[in-house]
Amino acid sequence: MALLHGGQLQQVATQYNIPLNDWIDVSTGIAPISYPIPDIPLSVWQQLPQQNLALITAAQQYYQCSQLMITNGSQAIIKALPALYGKKNTNSQDVYLPERGYKEHAQAWKNAGYHLHFYQESLPVITDILPNSVLVIINPNNPTGKFYNAQVINKYRQQLEQLDGLLVLDEAFIDVMSDTVLVNQPFASQTAAKKYNQPENNHTLILRSFGKFFGLAGIRIGFLLASSYWCEAFKELVGPWQVNGPAQLIAQYALQDTSWQAAQKENLNRLRVMQENLLRQAFPQTILHTINGCDLFLTLSFHQQDTAKKLYKLLCQQGIYCRLADEQDTLRFGLTTEEFFMRLTLACERAAQQLS
Numbered sequence: 001m002a003l004l005h006g007g008q009l010q011q012v013a014t015q016y017n018i019p020l021n022d023w024i025d026v027s028t029g030i031a032p033i034s035y036p037i038p039d040i041p042l043s044v045w046q047q048l049p050q051q052n053l054a055l056i057t058a059a060q061q062y063y064q065c066s067q068l069m070i071t072n073g074s075q076a077i078i079k080a081l082p083a084l085y086g087k088k089n090t091n092s093q094d095v096y097l098p099e100r101g102y103k104e105h106a107q108a109w110k111n112a113g114y115h116l117h118f119y120q121e122s123l124p125v126i127t128d129i130l131p132n133s134v135l136v137i138i139n140p141n142n143p144t145g146k147f148y149n150a151q152v153i154n155k156y157r158q159q160l161e162q163l164d165g166l167l168v169l170d171e172a173f174i175d176v177m178s179d180t181v182l183v184n185q186p187f188a189s190q191t192a193a194k195k196y197n198q199p200e201n202n203h204t205l206i207l208r209s210f211g212k213f214f215g216l217a218g219i220r221i222g223f224l225l226a227s228s229y230w231c232e233a234f235k236e237l238v239g240p241w242q243v244n245g246p247a248q249l250i251a252q253y254a255l256q257d258t259s260w261q262a263a264q265k266e267n268l269n270r271l272r273v274m275q276e277n278l279l280r281q282a283f284p285q286t287i288l289h290t291i292n293g294c295d296l297f298l299t300l301s302f303h304q305q306d307t308a309k310k311l312y313k314l315l316c317q318q319g320i321y322c323r324l325a326d327e328q329d330t331l332r333f334g335l336t337t338e339e340f341f342m343r344l345t346l347a348c349e350r351a352a353q354q355l356s
Ligand SMILES: Cc1ncc(COP(=O)(O)O)c(C=O)c1O
Pocket: 072, 073, 074, 075, 076, 102, 138, 142, 170, 172, 208, 209, 210, 211, 217, 221, 222
């Protein structure tokens, strides 16, 4: 069965009978400011997409990683990986996943017949991990915002290697983490990336989304940072022309544009701080329990179990579309821009008042 995600505005607008243009859509973690689309030569539209070498170079630089593959989004890898891994390691049958997190991972491994072991905020006890198994870490996690530091990740990476297992690091939202947090991130440093990318290291895969930080989820592009074994295996599986030429060109400019990236980081951080304050003021402490997240989304938990569900409905009735967790107990707000803050504040205040 297809999983439910944010970004289903048409469906929600029909359900609540409010015209599409009247909504504030904060249902995803996609940046509300997008990289400006450059002029795209006609030839790029006309020709079959070839591998854009300038994009590869820009991506190697941006991700500080020499070995990578362009994909049409991390989702494509998430879906294809279990079958590929099952063939590579025929002894593998267990996967460890965050109980709360992007559910497509669990669905993909389940469909491939794996035994699913769920962990909460803390990663599974390292010595309990079974041989040949897979550990999926979403870092930072969507929707909880939980972030695991480099030392922790590295310990698990070594353990999985020893167990002939696989570590899958889904770093869809990591672009917004501050440099001070990332400074010790082994996979973000040139030396470690080189080490990690030695062809014989087939025990770690890193998934990087392009669409979220650059605000261009619609162009469907992403990157797999992995050994040449994995890159070749996926290339063979997906076949030619998976990533269209215009998307590759846009990503090339965006990944080369370091001053835009710095400004984007600053803007997203500023908006996150403002929006977090706004939400804290709109929902009194008697209702709101915690706000977690990162500079692309904020996840709110409440004292009462059913508050999130009620608020979701009350907000939709006012044309505010946020994301109700699958567990129905938290609300995730993607960021929006200042022009919508007043309306968002008023709607949240009103929803809070109507709760009782
Ligand atoms: C944690 C996480 N990983 C991966 C994806 C897939 O993103 P994409 O295919 O756009 O790279 C999503 C989408 O929301 C996500 O939340």
